[in-house]
Amino acid sequence: MELTDQEKTRRENLAKIRELGIEPYPAALFPVTHLATEITEQVELDAEGEVTNLQEVALAGRIMSQRIMGKAAFANLQDSSGRIQLYVSRDDIAPGEDKTMYNTVFKKLVDLGDFIGVKGFVFKTRTGEISVHVKEFTFLGKSLRPLPVPREDKEGNIHDEFKNPELRYRMRYVDLTVNPKVKEVFRKRSRLITAMRQFLDDLGLMEVETPVLQPIHGGAAARPFKTHHNTLDVPMYLRIANELYLKRLIIGGFDGVYEFAKIFRNEGMDRTHNPEFTMVEFYVAYKDYNWMMDTCEQLLEHAVKAVNGGTTTKVTIGENEVDFKGPYRRLSMADAIREHTGENIDGVDEAELRAIADRLDVHVDKTMGRGKIIDEIFGETVEAKLIQPTFITDYPVEMSPLTKKHRSKEGLVERFELIVNGKELANAYSELNDPIDQRERFEEQLELGKRGDEEAMALDEDFLRALEYGMPPTAGIGIGIDRLVMLLTGQRTIQEVLFFPQMKPEK
Incomplete structure (x- = not known):
């Protein structure tokens, strides 16, 4: 040394x-x-x-x-x-x-x-x-x-500032010591979680815990981290979602549950993605996605006000002022694409969708099914333009294997995503509770996996068995805590709102 x-x-x-x-x-x-x-x-x-x-x-x-x-x-x-x-x-x-x-x-x-x-x-x-x-x-x-205590010389030049992001994120203990303003970001994060927990408690929901190590990586479309359980001699996965376990609790008789959960996805890292991140998910029996949109507005309005000291629901993000006071605009995915591109995706097959993507200069590959192509089109042409909180609703059935089919629109499901400042903040459904339909959706995901889609969902036999015992109509939602903190603190990278973001090995 x-x-x-x-x-x-x-x-x-x-x-x-x-x-x-x-x-x-x-x-x-x-x-x-x-x-x-x-x-x-x-x-x-x-x-x-x-x-x-x-x-x-x-x-x-x-x-x-x-x-x-x-x-x-x-x-x-x-x-x-x-x-x-x-x-x-x-x-x-x-x-x-x-x-x-x-x-x-x-x-x-x-x-x-x-x-x-x-x-x-x-x-x-x-x-x-x-x-x-x-x-x-x-x-x-x-x-x-x-x-590295900053000091100013006679000419007004600042020396020893600890500003290099690589060093700041790797040595957060130094960053917090010499850059005291950084602490305020994490104090706001704590106030946000406290306010959300209070809202959900007041709603009558029960906070629960579900497994981080899971035998099947279910509940989302993502590539998992894989490990091995020595005693049981079986492969295990860090959870990519806690959704299927929370639904098991609804099946078991709880009317409303929530969890602030660490989620792990073995994917790329950039300014809005970290392999380990925090979500709050909650599920409420006898509700649907329309009720959940109303509740989501109320929750965010309450939480943002609490973070801002009870004064305002507005936050400044770069050049944009975003207001979290409801009601938010509600727009179907097809209408959003039509509004921003002039293209109509209603009822078109996979071949025509590929042609639409080509016209819009959106790259798609052969592993993508109909749902993934629509998702790419939306992500490339619409998402970044949605600055104020906007509910994008009524997704194609191929994109949503855990969602109930739309009650009146063929080929769609009752799902919404909340987009704020050009990024997805929340994802919610009227939950699929038909076990036969759910098995068919899982089997479709297996076929996508055979085509090379590494994010296709696995088939979870125990969850299907649970559904066969009966699940009431249920509304569920997941909200990304890290992205919400980014919005409320004006940070441009997810690394700024995580105490210890994932880093490349130190040289």
């Missing part, structure tokens, strides 16, 4: 601290009483501007800057909430004749990035900055690598 000069110096400082009898990684707890932002929010001043409260506070965090001025020093302490200035006096932290705690430890052995705990009182400096006058300080964790 080759060390830089700074890393060698920090290890030398670590040894010196221990030689002084100070444990740099203590086991005892440190009693924090306040966060940095709590102090600035709670401080009270009298008419002369003197602090009248907060005379005993204890904080803990990283030292992010130091200014040594002889017998005193200023430093910035950063905790989970933000930063606050510290004032450290030699005679306060080393009150006796032995000044080692200040002259040696604080001035020479404390490095930027070290975790310390401080106790003292709050005051206002001559320049008007709320600060903590430190009476005691304790080592809580020595940092052996220097942080």
Whole structure:
């Protein structure tokens, strides 16, 4: 292991601290009483501007800057909430004749990035900055690598900014430390999930958990990650969807269930796709896709408002302002394609669809069936143009092997996708509950698999058996959490809203 000069110096400082009898990684707890932002929010001043409260506070965090001025020093302490200035006096932290705690430890052995705990009182400096006058300080964790703390030179040039995406995503722990604004993205993500969970609970649904390791990769059209169970000596798959298990629970007698689920798909990575992502799916008995559209509008309106502090349903995404307040436009897939291309796909066979794709310069290959071709046409010519929330409804039956056939339109199913800012955000059905029809759809998927479609669904005999015991009419939906967070935080890549996105192996 080759060390830089700074890393060698920090290890030398670590040894010196221990030689002084100070444990740099203590086991005892440190009693924090306040966060940095709590102090600035709670401080009270009298008419002369003197602090009248907060005379005993204890904080803990990283030292992010130091200014040594002889017998005193200023430093910035950063905790989970933000930063606050510290004032450290030699005679306060080393009150006796032995000044080692200040002259040696604080001035020479404390490095930027070290975790310390401080106790003292709050005051206002001559320049008007709320600060903590430190009476005691304790080592809580020595940092052996220097942080890339940004600094500005006399010419105004910024150095050591931690902006390289490759490094930021790979070393998120550094990114969160030196780029505090990144934390707000993940705080909004947490608020979003909390708000959605509250809505679904208030709707009377029950939160459940379903298997991540599955014997059959069902419930979606995607290529799975495959592994092997040694004890059972059988192949297993990381789930590409949790849909078929949630439906089993509806069959078992629950009227409404939901799950925030990690989903895994062995597919490409780009700015909107990560092999591991988060979905919320919920299923409600005795409902259909029309009810689900209304409910989806209400859910998103509630959640977006919560993320925005209860003020607005509008978000700015690049140059576009998107409003999540319902009602959303509802447009059939055929009408959407006709509106944006002038082509009519109603009732046309696979050969004519290939001709339409050719006229529109949409690439399709021989492995694609009728449904996949329509999906390509829509994706290439329509999807990116749908900025405001839009329900695309009534998909061809070939595209939707788990969906109930349309009650009045031959060859279509009762399905919708919600498109926002040119990307799919949600997918929902009136769920197929006819076990004979479902078996035929699965068999059609097997035929597509034989043609080379790696995303064709597998046939799940246990799910078919469950359906044969009877499932009530049911509405179901899946909403992509990561893409929704991207929209609500104005991020252009999915990597910005995942703490630890998948990365290529480090060189």
